[in-house]
Amino acid sequence: MPSIKLPRHVGDAVVWLVLLTMPYWMQYVHGYTELASRIIVAGLAAMALNFLLGYTGVLSFGHAAYFGLGAYGVGMTLRYLVPSTGLGMLVGILVGTVAAALIGPLIARLRGVYFAMVTIAFGQVFYFIAFRWNSVTGGDDGLTGWRRLPIDFGIGTLDIAGNDKAFYYFALAIFALCVGAMALLLRSPFGRTLLAIRENERRARFLGIPVDRHIWMSWVISCFFVSVAGTLYALINNFVDPRALRWDQSGNFVIMAVLGGMRSFWGPLIGAAIFVALQDYVSSETENWMSFIGLFFVLVVLFFPRGILGMIRARRAA
């Protein structure tokens, strides 16, 4: 087993190399730059979910709510308040995180399927608000009438509005900051208390860890990062609709994490890449693309329960 230690840095380097060059080779695999952006945004959301699922051992089926709140936050700020992409993102992230922080104490005591059910329930509340409140959110038609705007950094302006590659690298920079922060947290004493909770809640309690409070913190951190992903998602599309915060979107994040491997740091990114790419390629052939994803998911779960990265690791260790 210790043989996996050495190649980890190699693995990190490969991931970053692929991400840094993605817009330049996507066209050769029938992709395009916006698809690359979609992959890293979905990847960030799945990795954020996995902070809670894979590293704290708590399954949320309502992460789309905070993803969607981030998306609506940036969209509505740009539409109604100020023409600033940066400010809009801050509002979106703040709204998503504060909502999670307030809901957290109500669910942090719950475990297993009860936790999952109540996260779905809260998620659906936000979905119905977005769906019904036509005059503000645009209801079922979605929130239109706004666009992402170039960002002025003082020393120069980044044209994320007109240039797909510029937007991709902007999103990648934010992805890198988030992923770096998550890696740092997971390697900290705090991150290790989360592992202890995942592994054995009773032992964690009897080590003196206030388990519910740590689950709440993990939940808020996870939702913070998923709302960051939500703001980027809205900016890709210049559009948000209520499906961004519906429970099936939450389910998609879970599928991505499990598909790639929820015990590995990069697994959810790989799961997201496969999910988004399959969605893109297969949906151009057939409307029933989800049944292909479903079939693929079932095969992976049946034969490689640790996900795709988990399978590769097991091979290498053997």
Next chain:
Amino acid sequence: MSLLEIRGLSKSFGSLVAVKEVSLAVEAGVFQAIIGPNGAGKSTVFNLISGLYRPTTGSIVFDGVDVTGLVPERRVARGMARTFQITEICPELTVGMNLCIGVEVAGGFRLRPWLSRAETAANVARVDELAAMVGLTDKIDRFVGELSHGDQRAVEIGMALALRPKLLLLDEPTAGMGDQETEVIAELMQRLHRTHGMTIVLIEHDMEIVFRLADRIAVLDRGAVLATGTPHEIAADEAVQAAYLGRQEA
């Protein structure tokens, strides 16, 4: 003043009275054993002391403070650590990582996003010290899930010791073990008590170990204390022989 003082402790589950008016005082530095036939309420008493259950009536005073209403985490913070009949450890982590989590929490680092170099070095040294104490130095990088039952128990005791407890509660630490493993754990308990002066409360089925290690023994029967005393007194107690020791030999 006793380190641990239980006064008139009772616990009912519905109509079943599992523990009935139990009173017991454990002095600091003492090795106290609790024995009794199956279903006598030994584990329930442990769960009441450590805070897993709330008593129906009675009180628990630990180190001069009434802890009856405190959650387990708070009791741990006051210096109480325990192991369980079924080993409670983190199977997918290494021995070192299991101990490390205990060391970091005990050091007050549980909310820290990073550690200084000196802090990390001190923690690593403490992990090594604990591993040596429970005899797992050569297995420190092994995953706990793949260790033998006895070694897993040693990990659990090591995690409890990481907290530098004033009181160590051990719930049948040799249950389900072979003679050799049992002996290793017995020696460990003896060392903790004699060399490190640890106050230990032990629930144990193995009478040989109890009478060899314990300073004092409490006998529980049907939820109530039947007798307390030194091993000598207990061995000579007729009520105990009739109710428990005799019955087990038969």
